[in-house]
Amino acid sequence: MNYFKEEQYFRQPWLWIVILFFPSFSLYGLFKQLMMGIPIGDNPISNEGVISFSVFIGLGLPILFWFMNLKIRVSKKGLHYQFFPIHIKERLIPFEDISQFKAREYSPLKEFGGWGIRYGFESKAYNVKGNKGLQIVLTNGRKILFGSQHHKELEKALKKAQNS
Numbered sequence: 001m002n003y004f005k006e007e008q009y010f011r012q013p014w015l016w017i018v019i020l021f022f023p024s025f026s027l028y029g030l031f032k033q034l035m036m037g038i039p040i041g042d043n044p045i046s047n048e049g050v051i052s053f054s055v056f057i058g059l060g061l062p063i064l065f066w067f068m069n070l071k072i073r074v075s076k077k078g079l080h081y082q083f084f085p086i087h088i089k090e091r092l093i094p095f096e097d098i099s100q101f102k103a104r105e106y107s108p109l110k111e112f113g114g115w116g117i118r119y120g121f122e123s124k125a126y127n128v129k130g131n132k133g134l135q136i137v138l139t140n141g142r143k144i145l146f147g148s149q150h151h152k153e154l155e156k157a158l159k160k161a162q163n164s
Contacts, residue, residue, distance in 0.1 A: 002158030004074040006130040006148055010115075012128065019062050024042050024057025070128045072146055074157040074164060081146060083117055083126050093136065093144070096164050101136045103155035107147060115147070136156070 032038050033050050035146040040050070064085070071090070078094040081087075108127055112118035118125045127133060127147025134154045136144045148154045 002075055002144075003073070003151075003161040004154050006072045006150055006154070008070045008147070008149060008151035010068055010128055013127055015065070019065050022061050025060040030054050030110055038074075067136055069146065071124055072148060072154065074154065074161050076161055078161075079146075079158065081126060086117060093138070097138050098162075099137050099139045101155065101158055102147075103132070103151040104135050105132050106135075107131060108147075112145075120145075 016028065029040050029050050031042065032060055045053070059077050059106075067085065069084050071080075071082045071084070073090075078092055080090050080092050082090040106112075108115055108118075108125070109132060112120045112125045112127070114126050115129065118127065123135070123143030123145055125133070125145040125147065127145070129148060130149055132149070133145045133147040133152040134151055136146070138144070146154070
């Protein structure tokens with residue numbers, strides 16, 4: 001039985017403006033070097049290099065970010081999470097490994113340097129967007145923050161599942 005389930009994707013408009021710069025730059029490079037015959041830069045790469053860059057960076061980066069997501073689930077076993085495609089399989093933090101948890105607001109840039117799988121001074125974070133999440137303290141003292149658009153509901157679900 002699932003007490004809570006959330007799936008988050010990188011869909012922030014500002015992020016996509018940055019990401020879509022790479023395909024634009026790739027298309028410009030392809031056009032300039034392959035179509036017009038004007039090498040790019042002082043020490044230009046080969047035509048094959050321009051094509052490889054365009055495929056891997058210009059096409060691959062946007063596809064990677066489109067499918068990248070954070071899944072969080074609470075069951076009677078504990079907190080399940082997966083940051084796809086970094087984690088191919090779902091991971092579990094069993095209740096016996098959790099000493100405390102609390103829903104809270106945080107500063108992704110100040111505390112962790114941004115979004116994604118991040119390492120702060122005192123803890124690790126899995127976040128995709130926003131500034132709300134659930135801070136977990138493990139029995140070994142490590143802290144993990146999970147970003148959530150429904151952080152209060154996640155906290156309630158974890159309490160409910162832990163007490164069942």
